[in-house]
Amino acid sequence: MRGGLQKNQPRDMPDPIPEYEVYALRYATRDGRRRDHFVGGDPHDGPMPMDYFIWVAVGAGRTIVIDTGFTEEVSRRRGGRTYLRCPVQALQQLDIAADGVSDVILTHLHYDHAGNFDRFPAARFHLQEAELNYATGRYMQYPRLSHSFEVDDVCGLVRLNYRQRVLFHNGDGQVAPGVSVHFAGGHTAGLQFVRIHTRRGWIVLASDVSHFYENFEQGRPFSSAFHVGQMLEGFDRLRALADSDAHIVPGHDPLVMQRYAPASAPLEGIAVKLHQAPHGPQGR
Secondary structure: OOOOOOOOOOOOOOOOOOOOEEEEEEEEEEOOEHHHOOOOOOOOOOEOOEEEEEEEEEEOOEEEEEOOOOOHHHHHHHOOOEEOOOHHHHHHOOOOOHHHOOEEEOOOOEHHHHOOHHHOOOOEEEEEHHHHHHHOOHHHHOHHHHOOEOHHHHHHHHHHHHOOOEEEEOOOEEEEOOEEEEEOOOOOOOOEEEEEEEOOEEEEEEEOOOOOHHHHHOOOOOOOOOOHHHHHHHHHHHHHHOOOHHHEEEOOOOHHHHHOOEOOHHHOOOEEEOOOOOOOHHHO
16 A cells, blocks of 8 residues: 555554653641631641641653642741741752743642742742732732732742733643643632643642642541631542542642652652552552
8 A cells, every 4th residue: 555554554644642750859847636627627636737838740751740738938937837848948958959940730720829939930820810819909908818928029020920921821721741730729719730641640739729639538628618618629629630539639638648659759848749558558
């Protein structure tokens, strides 16, 4: 057969989806109690600490950072938090330079997710348009909602937009092959989560769609809520887009550091590998 397809030659075979290595980096922690983390409190109150993370995906010639944490200055001013390390400096321990990061996904603009944005000089930022509208709109007159934002972070994103460095999503969108963002709302008006293709399948970085494993596993929304109904629907969306519950990574649960293997021996307690299955029954 001259000039045509050979016998059994596939037609229009799609390119394989890239596989990414994905890491969670812990940069701060705080004490807490169970009553703090569920709408309506908890009848079995007891200690329930909270960790603070950023995440990074590396693959297909790209480095994509998910959320940028908060600064030591903000930690001191807000109090009650133990600042362990600068999250941007922690990236260097994975041989990732901030000026080499191509894309930064901000799941939302709360202080613990959108600080340090100015440390990524070459990155394009991905944000739900609804989130910036929320963070600059009428609801910010209410301290109950505005206290979780740092005005300087919000203004910084506005300035980045004027410099054509923010890509807004309205609902679900693709950041790169194998990496997508998905609207959830609930915790904030424009909260999004991230789906990433890895060697073990599709994992979902829930961020604050589910602060702890218990939130989505038991259908119990976190106490800081803009729209409780959307929070409950968010749990369904996480499950629909992850390969299994074991592929969902909550945003603040100290169990993440226990369930996943460290990125290396020197990084034990600092960074873990999410592209490998977690330990124990939850990894099935």
